Amino acid sequence: MEGVNKKQWGCASFLLVFGLLLLMINLGLLQLKGSASGLIIPIILLIIGIAQLIKFFSKRRGILSGLIFTVYGGLLTAAFFSEDIAFGYGDIWRLWPLLLIGFAISLITKRTSIHFSYGEPKVGGRKEVNPKETYREKSGGHEHKSHIKHAMSIGNEAFTSENWALENMKLNKSVGNYVFNLKKAYISEGETMLDVSVRIGNIKMTVPEELSVEITSNVAVGENVLFNDRTDGAQARTLRFRSDDYDTAPKKVKIILDVNVGSIRIDRI
Known part of the structure; x- marks a missing residue:
């Protein structure tokens, strides 16, 4: 969108999602487990994740951060509305399988051929470790x-x-x-x-x-x-x-x- 910078887009997205949730709460469609102010951080995380996923589909990068932020923020948000979902900020380590999923998606959608190498890891084309290391x-x-x-x-x-x-x-x-x-x-x-x-x-x-x-x-x-x-x-x-x-x-x-x-x-x- 021309003429709209990232800050404007982020602010508008947050207000839109937050407003829709508050509207659903006021209409009795959703019930909070805590204060509505506790939704601010989860929604911000969710919006960041969605933005990263959109970026991935257009530029083929950001899939890992997009998955983590989207699922993390989504679960935190869902935990405010359902007693059946027990998920808190310290539970992010439970999402480690997303690393495998993100890696798999990046391989499938990669436009160039993929090469696997086994042996010593390399950084910047140079060997990170020496096989003769003592x-x-x-x-x-x-x-x-x-x-x-x-x-x-x-x-x-x-x-x-x-x-x-x-x-x-x-x-x-x-x-x-x-x-x-x-x-x-x-x-x-x-x-x-x-x-x-x-x-x-x-x-x-x-x-x-x-x-x-x-x-x-x-x-x-x-x-x-x-x-x-x-x-x-x-x-x-x-x-x-x-x-x-x-x-x-x-x-x-x-x-x-x-x-x-x-x-x-x-x-x-």
Whole structure:
């Protein structure tokens, strides 16, 4: 629409939707569970989402943000009118499957051919990690180097077989789940590093009581459980644990876990 800027369009859309809802409330067609002022933020989110979806159909971009804002704002709005819908601001992490849906829609509607690559992730045409990357380990005042194994994949992977070898590893999964059982792992002396990151998915790990560990566990959106500590929601905090005898233990594992959307659960056995 010529002569109408984005601010005017956004303001007009908000007043239109908000006015229609208030009219339906006054006519008895809808009943609020709370104050009408509580509808302002959900409606703004809904309008932003609809605008992004319209942008996607015309310019083929913005599908992910459009889906999230539309569904998030729509559910928050619906929760004001129905006792059957239990959805709040902290429940946004429950919408993580929208990432898969948005990715699928973008692939289907992409105008150019799609190429999949497996291996190390790249940024700006350059490798983000070096396959020869080494992990520096200090022991007895000397510094040793050991190679780190890298892997990047889509799907599920389990390290639960008897006497599986725990080595210095850096694992990166775009979509999927990891399961680790350190009770069954063969662990050599010294410090071993296990660095695992997942964009969308879950990480489950069991750690034996007698094993000395230093753990950093981070979930951006979802549930994060580290032994007796737990956090969840859209603003989950990083959890940390370090064994009392970590510095002097002959065998120890440094664990770094990171999930963008999903969950991490670490239990003692």
